[in-house]
Amino acid sequence: MTKRLTRREQVREETIEQILSIAREEMQAEGVAALSLGTIARRLGMRTPSLYTYFDSKNDIYDELFRRGFVEFGQWMDERPYQDGTLRENMESVMTTYMRFAQENQDLYQLMFQRPVPGFVPSEESMAVSLGQLDAAKAQFSQLLEREDMTLNIPFEEGRDLVIALAHGLTELHLANNPDLPVGQGRFGQLIPQAVQILLDAWQK
Amino acid sequence: MTKRLTRREQVREETIEQILSIAREEMQAEGVAALSLGTIARRLGMRTPSLYTYFDSKNDIYDELFRRGFVEFGQWMDERPYQDGTLRENMESVMTTYMRFAQENQDLYQLMFQRPVPGFVPSEESMAVSLGQLDAAKAQFSQLLEREDMTLNIPFEEGRDLVIALAHGLTELHLANNPDLPVGQGRFGQLIPQAVQILLDAWQK
DNA sequence: GTCTATAACGCGATAGAC
């Protein structure tokens, strides 16, 4: 039930999408912190101050991308494969999806999880979205372990946080060492099955 | 046997140390990418262009800190405790030292392992230092496993890289969630013993 | 009202003349 838009409003929405799209391209190419309003404006055939009709500040552009990043991340997690499979399949799927999201959205990933922009602080609304998505991911993981009736020899929360740390660490190192290789290849990108193995070994012993 | 310095050279060296010291303070306080030459100059009672007497560019300041960061990191690793202890003690010591280095040198750590500065590319010399230190750390780890006569059920390199990923992931998450808590406390900062445990479980099964 | 432009401010890194 999207609101009906006038011609003007529609053009405006398209321009906003173009701004965000160009911003993402520049962040991918030059790094998140290297984004400049001058570049966006020039590529749109505008002057820099005209951008302020669409966004109140550069931080607001970052903020919208930050927010959308977490929405997108939630969709990836909701739609990840092997959700009806074994625990092993599910854990591999979680870690692979996390790494692939980072790989294919390096700009958003940096913005969301690395905070490389000095002045940027997410708005309250965006922070709420981000915390909501992370909670949803946590809940998904809890259900998974409950369904399998796992008995861990460490508290559940600690096991979950080790999975997060391993996924995050492998992802960071994959992006640092082989940013162009797909998940599954490269020194760290190929280690997900082994990572899952050691987690399962530890839990099921 | 440091070269003998004239009075002038000595004063100059002291000024260079002051510049780097102030730079680190500002990076700690405001973020690595927020460092500004104007702030350094003002705190030294100088004008900004005068800094160019000591460093050819802002990047050269980053580069020197990057280089020193890896030298310092190597010293921490060389002097870490429990080097004559058990495998478990050694692994905990490696991960704890890595995390403590990051915690107590967050400015250098960001510069070394996160690259948050758009234009900054380490010089060849600094890159050589950094690669040398990382090789030394790897070699230390190899010797450790050889000494214990471990038989891993995965290739040695993969086991080593899982340790790196786990240490790096826990460190990143500790700094993101509880940057002010010491290593050993906080959601991720307290998980090193458990991380070592699952690695040992997997290897010795 | 909505979009665009120009002008200007303050700050950043940096180059050159003294």
Place this chain on the structure above:
DNA sequence: GTCTATCGCGTTATAGAC
């Protein structure tokens, strides 16, 4: 070491066009 100057940045004020 300084001062001066250039260039690019994000941002604001303001005025004109649709």
